[in-house]
Amino acid sequence: MADIQGSYDGLFAAVPNALAELLDAGDTGGSVAVFVDGEPVVDVWGGFADTERTVPWERDTIVNVYSVTKTMTALCALVLADRGELDPDAPVAVYWPEFAAAGKERVLVRHLLSHTAGLPDWDGPVEEIYDWPAATARLAAQAPQWEPGSAAGYHSLTQGFLVGEVVRRISGRSVGEFLADEITGPLGADFHIGLAAEHDRRVALTVPPPGHDEEYTASAPGRGSAPAAGTPLRVRDGNSVAWRRAQIPAASGFGNARSVALVQSAMACGGTLRGVRLLSQAGRDRAWEEQFSGDDRVLGMPVRWGLGYGLFGNTYGWGGWGGSLVMIEPEARLVVAYVTNQMREPAHDNRGLEIVMSAYDGLVGLRA
Template sequence: MVTVEGTSTARFEPVRAALEANLASGEELGASIAVDVDGVMEVDLWGGHADEARAVAWHRDTAVGLWSTTKTLSSLAALVLVDRGALDLHRPVAHYWPEFAARGKQDIEVRHVLAHTSGLSGWQQPFTMDDLYDWPTASARLARQEPWWEPGSASGYHMQTQGQLVGELVRRVSGRTLTEFVDTEIARPLDADVQIGAREADWPRIAALVPPPQPPALPAGLDAEAVFTRTLLGSPARDEHVDTPRWRRAELGAVNGHGNARGLARALSAISRRGEANGVRLLSPDTVDKIFDVQADGVDLFLGVPVRWGIGYALADPRTMPHMPTGTICFWVGRGGSIVLMDLDRRITFAYTMNRLGEGILGSQRTHDYLRHVYEALDAAA
């Protein structure tokens, strides 16, 4: 029998029961769930196994690759710099990164990068993993590239480029890498077990990701000029690259963060609690409010589903997240189902990480089920 460890208050027992059921059925391999309610960690659960052979238990401090949930940390780093006046959301990226003005990009603003509306949702081919792992090359290629649609007119999810774009801005204005900035300005002050890449000392506690069955090959006749096609082919990182030394040593602010649900909840509760968490004022309330300035609201050119993008995060939208209520809520998800959600009306932060990747565009069925249980518990207690 698989045991779920950790703590949960009585009202969130259905969340524990759901995790236990998924672990018992094998739907989950290993996972962690956290719910912070106005600074109180009412749910801090973990269980299962850190490896597919089920030889290593998932412990309290087990970490896992976050895939695109990493973007929540990179966006938070950018917002910290906005709050300090080092970045201006409405200034051109080229103000901080002059080379970026090439090929008609002189008017692309910082907010466009954070809202996936810059037109740079992938790298122009050919572009390889070797190129992605080389920071100067990956940045220079984006600086020389022309947008694939009119910037600001629509969103096209920057699946793997957003970390490069945000990371380059962080480097230009702070003098530190995104990895260093997240560590020194977010993770350490908030005592949050999260990082971009992974320190080698932490490798033994990282759970191996287990991908779902491989999807079929792209159908013949796919429009080579479509944003979807160009983004997919221009985003080289795949499941086979994860959990390798090069991946963990790299700085890929869109996809290679590592942490667990407790760490994500501790870090991102700074948004849910309007800028202050764990005794640290990270953002002003005015900066937090900027997140909810809608930048795009429609079918995303890459994801193919409706997404309401604010600054750095998607905003609550029942069209794509049916168990999420409307309100002052922002969130993002990672491949396979990991999520961190910040609900400012209720001052809660919900996070979920796992190593068996599920299917789905915005979260897996497990993601949606846990989310439903969290909000049912909150509604019942209201």
């Protein structure tokens, strides 16, 4: 069995065992954290940080978690909303006047957070996503593909620029700066949007699925292997220095399972964690208010969206390209985070669910 490092409560032994099984099945590396009441009951890692499997995954190894980043960006917006500086029901153009172009006057902030704004596709060159002014100007000029609020279509890359520009217009800071100043800094969480060069040595680059190389592109999970619409994103792009340095708030967050679970434990614990108050209880609850329920035009499957989080019964969260995932259950004050550098084909990737179910085994024992 694969060697698993870290610590865990004995009730949650199924979690490190599940990680070991994934590594034994061929995965390169990963980490898992389970927090209850804001404190870790599992903090484990294993495998390797490189394709050649010569660099062990360490306690401070970080990885691109792709769309799990969306939960961090949403939290920034929710903090501003809780402070009364951002109204989710206001038109985006109230904060970003240029956005009103091409028939987008009726796009509300909550439409951005719930993937119902009608701007799901990134149609510019990949290089432009590293240029914030160019990326946001492109989106401000686009016309929506449907009546805003009437349908959902996963805004895979675009959501981060859209929500992020609203955060920037209100706060005067980029999402990465706001996150560091207001959330990860106060909590002591090792999570970054816009990664400084000093952290490069700790990064585990993404490993494509077996049988693929770095030209492998992002797919819509509900469509098997069909590429997503718009400009295709390759593993090569996600592994580039330009990607790490840029702020792509829908997909370029770097962290480990511990930092993801720590930050999102604020959402599991009523908005306050370890003496740091990020949100009021009402501000936290706002995230779970259903904004859309139905078939997602891009994902090709039924979804329920809150404000920046997917809704799954009484649990909330989201996953990222490549397999990383965060799940929040407020009733149990539980967060499960799994991050990995090993991609699998989306249609056949149940690793995050397996990790979550193993955590529930421990939760049953904890409640007994």
